[in-house]
Amino acid sequence: MQTAIIFDMDGTLFQTDLILERALEQTFEHLRGNGLWSGRTPIETYRRIMGVPLNVVWETLCPVHSAEIREQSNQHFQVALINEIEKGNGALYAGVERTLQKLSEKYPLYIASNGETAYLQAIMERYRLNRWIKKCYSIDQIESKDKSHLVEHIMNEQSVHCGYMIGDRASDINAAIHNKLTSIAVNFDFAQLGEIRHANFIVNQFPDIFNIVMHEPLGV
Incomplete structure (x- = not known):
């Protein structure tokens, strides 16, 4: 022991704050481009819930979307986060x-x-x-x-x-x-x-x- x-x-x-906004903006721009979101990216909402499991994140950010859309959004978000890390932005x-x-x-x-x-x-x-x-x-x-x-x-x-x-x-x-x-x-x-x-x-x-x-x- x-x-x-x-x-x-x-x-x-x-x-995380250094890369969060860019990655989340990219994700919601993708949703807007596919007619799945209108309005501003809910960055402040994410800041408030930062630290909760990712399934809760996407249930909160996209409350009226299907589980499939939430999962796709999370995948897009993860790729964007990793790209930001690899670019040295964190x-x-x-x-x-x-x-x-x-x-x-x-x-x-x-x-x-x-x-x-x-x-x-x-x-x-x-x-x-x-x-x-x-x-x-x-x-x-x-x-x-x-x-x-x-x-x-x-x-x-x-x-x-x-x-x-x-x-x-x-x-x-x-x-x-x-x-x-x-x-x-x-x-x-x-x-x-x-x-x-x-x-x-x-x-x-x-x-x-x-x-x-x-x-x-x-x-x-």
Whole structure:
């Protein structure tokens, strides 16, 4: 059994905000071009729900569309996101690489994300996160599409008995509570204080995570 640190990806390690608008605009332009959407792209709606499973995203953004159209829209969106990543239009948050490096010297690091596998792999490859992250897990692997269950799966597969869950949304904090992990919330782009107020710790800069992990006892 081991102590580990599990990270969310979007809005925690990766600045999804830098590529989100372009990818979503491309997707809804495709819908408009096919007579399936009129009006502006619902970017603000997506910002509010960022972090929920993708099936919920498309049910929310396209409430009157068929499941087939939603799936096609998501596929178009995923391709657009990956293209933006490969073009170098995204970025990690300040201090992520150095902090991951230092943390990995003491703990195994994992990712638990609501993002799709191909999208996560594009980020992992672009920023060579495998230097520090032992394995990246997608919600695709969990039938329930529940992040609490994804984190539970990671802990079982990796023989993790305690540690930290780090993220920016309610699903991350709930996953920590469900799995008896210490929660650290990052108050970045998509974070909402109403969702993260129950975290054990809240940080405004990524490097502050290192100080908490190194100096605070688990189970605070």
